[in-house]
Amino acid sequence: MYVEPGEVVEANNRIRELEAEEKREITHILQTCAEYIRPFIPDLTESYRFLGIIDFIRAKALFAKQIGGNLPELISETHIEWNHAKHPLLFLSLQSQQKDIVPLDIILNKQNRILLISGPNAGGKSVCLKTVGLLQYMGQCGLLVPMDINSKFGLFKNLFIDIGDEQSIENDLSTYSSHLSNMKTFLREGNEHTLLLIDEFGTGTEPMIGGAIAEAELEVFNQNRCFGVITTHYTNLKHIASQTEGLINGAMLYDRHKMEPLFQLDIGNPGSSFAIEIARKIGLSEQIISNASNKVGLEHINYDKNLQDIVRDKRYWESKRQQIKIKEKKMEENSNALKAQLDTIDKQRKEIIRQAKEEARQLLADTNATIENTIREIKEAKAEKEKTKEIRHKFEETKKAIREDSQSITPQKNQQASNKQSKDKALNIGDYIKYNDNIGQIISIKGERINVAFGQLEAVLNIKMVEKIGRKQFKEQQTKINYNFVSPETNEEIRQRKLKFKQDIDVRGQRVDEAVLTITYFIDDAILVGVSSVRILHGTGTGALRQAIRDYLSTVSGVKSFRDEHIQLGGAGITVVELKD
Structure with a gap:
C-alpha cells in the first residue's frame, strides 16, 4: 500500500x-x-x-x-531488336560477386515472330525468357533498360506470361490444368500486338499428348501473328519451328568439352538437352545410360548429336571468322600506314628535286652573269695582256667556286646513290632488305621495282629505297618485331588455357563417337597452346577405340606422328601424339 x-x-x-x-x-x-x-x-x-x-x-x-540503363530507339510497331541486353537483378547480383554477366542478343520481327528456345537444363532458357519479359515491361513503364543504345525497342499492348507452377488447391487446379487455363486465355486474346512468354511449353502431362497439344497451340499462336519467347524440350516443336514461317529456333549453348553451360543464346538452330552427357557427368551408371540410349533409339541419339555438332562447328567458325576480321583490320591498318609512308617519301623526293632544280637554275643564272661581266671587262680593257690574265684568273676562281657549290648541294645523296647502285646490283630474289625501320624479304624483282614481304604484308618498292642486310641481321631484327594480329583478350584467353592445359586425357568408358569428339577438342587446344606432345589414355580392350582415335589423328594436319607409349608406361593402351612446331 x-x-x-x-x-x-x-x-x-x-x-x-x-x-x-x-x-x-x-x-x-x-x-x-x-x-x-x-x-x-x-x-x-x-x-x-x-x-x-x-x-x-x-x-x-x-x-x-x-544497372547501366540506356534509352534505345523507340518504334511504334511491334518489334524487338536488342543488343547486349542484361537481366538487371542478375546483373546486380553477379556484380556484387565480382562476376561478369553474359549479355543477350535477340531479334523478333514480322518474319520471325516467335522464338522457340531449347537447350540443357540450367543452361539459361528461363533467365533468357524472364529477361525479355522484365526489360519489355520496364521499357513500357518508362524506365531506362540495360542494353546497347543502338537497340530497337517496340511496344506491345498485351503481355501474356506463363512461368512457374500455378497449381491451386482452393481452385482445384493442378500444374497442367493451370497451364491449360492460361493457354485458353492466350489463344482467345492473343493478336499481333501480343507478346507471349511461356516457360516449359507443354510439360506437366504425358509427353506425347502434351507435345501434340503444345504443337497445336503453337500453330494457333502463329496464325494469330503473336510475338513470343517460348522454352521447351520437345523435339516435335523444334521440327515445326524449323519448317514454319514466323517461327524460329534458338539454342542455349553448352560446352561439351568442359561440360558446362555458356549461357549464350544462338538464334537459328535448335538446341540439344545434353541429357546423356549430363547424366554421365553426375556419375549415373553407364549401364543405365546405355539402356536408355537403346530404348530411345539410334535415330533420336543421332539427331541430338547432330545438333551438338552443328553448335560446335558454328562456334568454331564464328571464332575463326572473328580472328580473320581482326587480322584483316590489322593488315588494313599496316597497309594504310605503309602507303602513308610511301606518300611522304614521294613528296619529300619531289621537294628535293624541286629545290635542286631551283638551285641549279640560280647557279646557271649566276654563271651567266659572271661570264657576261668577264666579257664586258675584257672589252673595256681592250684586251690588254695583264688585265686579260687577271680577268681570266678571276673567272677561273669563280668557276672553281661554282663547281664546289654544285658538288656540295648533294654530296651525301650522290654517295648514297652510288652505294645503293652497288648494292642494287647484288639484290636477288630471297635476299633480306631493310626499308626505314622495317625488314623484309624480296619476293620478286621487276626492273627498278621489287616486291617485298613484311611479315604478312606485301609492298612494292623502288630498288633504290632499300638496303640489303644479312640473314643474321634479319633474324636479330625479326625477334624484335611482333607481327601480332590477335587482340589482348584473345592473348589472355590463350594464356589462361596454357596454364590450365593438361597433356594427358582419359577417354576410357566413352563410346567411339564421343571419344573422337573429345579428342578433337583436346588436340585443338593442344595446338592452340603450343605443346609439343600429348598422351591419350584409351585402354586396350578390343582395339576399336584405339583404331578410331588413330584414324582421326591421321587426318589432322597439325599432328606430326603418333605411337604406342613405352611398355612400362602403358604400352598399347596409351597413344603418344607428337605435334608439329
Whole structure:
C-alpha cells in the first residue's frame, strides 16, 4: 500500500496543471498554423505532387545508372531488336560477386515472330525468357533498360506470361490444368500486338499428348501473328519451328568439352538437352545410360548429336571468322600506314628535286652573269695582256667556286646513290632488305621495282629505297618485331588455357563417337597452346577405340606422328601424339 506524502501532493498537482496547459498551447499553435496555411492548400497539394514526381524521376535515374540503363530507339510497331541486353537483378547480383554477366542478343520481327528456345537444363532458357519479359515491361513503364543504345525497342499492348507452377488447391487446379487455363486465355486474346512468354511449353502431362497439344497451340499462336519467347524440350516443336514461317529456333549453348553451360543464346538452330552427357557427368551408371540410349533409339541419339555438332562447328567458325576480321583490320591498318609512308617519301623526293632544280637554275643564272661581266671587262680593257690574265684568273676562281657549290648541294645523296647502285646490283630474289625501320624479304624483282614481304604484308618498292642486310641481321631484327594480329583478350584467353592445359586425357568408358569428339577438342587446344606432345589414355580392350582415335589423328594436319607409349608406361593402351612446331 502506497500513501503519497503530503509534502509532494501540491507539487504533483502543479505538474499536472502545467502538462494540461502545454497540451492546450500545442493545440492552439496547430490551429493557428492550420488557419494560416488553409488558403494555400491547392498550392501545397500541387507542390507535394511535383516533389513526388521529381523524387520518382530521380529514383529511376539512380537505378538506371546502377544497372547501366540506356534509352534505345523507340518504334511504334511491334518489334524487338536488342543488343547486349542484361537481366538487371542478375546483373546486380553477379556484380556484387565480382562476376561478369553474359549479355543477350535477340531479334523478333514480322518474319520471325516467335522464338522457340531449347537447350540443357540450367543452361539459361528461363533467365533468357524472364529477361525479355522484365526489360519489355520496364521499357513500357518508362524506365531506362540495360542494353546497347543502338537497340530497337517496340511496344506491345498485351503481355501474356506463363512461368512457374500455378497449381491451386482452393481452385482445384493442378500444374497442367493451370497451364491449360492460361493457354485458353492466350489463344482467345492473343493478336499481333501480343507478346507471349511461356516457360516449359507443354510439360506437366504425358509427353506425347502434351507435345501434340503444345504443337497445336503453337500453330494457333502463329496464325494469330503473336510475338513470343517460348522454352521447351520437345523435339516435335523444334521440327515445326524449323519448317514454319514466323517461327524460329534458338539454342542455349553448352560446352561439351568442359561440360558446362555458356549461357549464350544462338538464334537459328535448335538446341540439344545434353541429357546423356549430363547424366554421365553426375556419375549415373553407364549401364543405365546405355539402356536408355537403346530404348530411345539410334535415330533420336543421332539427331541430338547432330545438333551438338552443328553448335560446335558454328562456334568454331564464328571464332575463326572473328580472328580473320581482326587480322584483316590489322593488315588494313599496316597497309594504310605503309602507303602513308610511301606518300611522304614521294613528296619529300619531289621537294628535293624541286629545290635542286631551283638551285641549279640560280647557279646557271649566276654563271651567266659572271661570264657576261668577264666579257664586258675584257672589252673595256681592250684586251690588254695583264688585265686579260687577271680577268681570266678571276673567272677561273669563280668557276672553281661554282663547281664546289654544285658538288656540295648533294654530296651525301650522290654517295648514297652510288652505294645503293652497288648494292642494287647484288639484290636477288630471297635476299633480306631493310626499308626505314622495317625488314623484309624480296619476293620478286621487276626492273627498278621489287616486291617485298613484311611479315604478312606485301609492298612494292623502288630498288633504290632499300638496303640489303644479312640473314643474321634479319633474324636479330625479326625477334624484335611482333607481327601480332590477335587482340589482348584473345592473348589472355590463350594464356589462361596454357596454364590450365593438361597433356594427358582419359577417354576410357566413352563410346567411339564421343571419344573422337573429345579428342578433337583436346588436340585443338593442344595446338592452340603450343605443346609439343600429348598422351591419350584409351585402354586396350578390343582395339576399336584405339583404331578410331588413330584414324582421326591421321587426318589432322597439325599432328606430326603418333605411337604406342613405352611398355612400362602403358604400352598399347596409351597413344603418344607428337605435334608439329
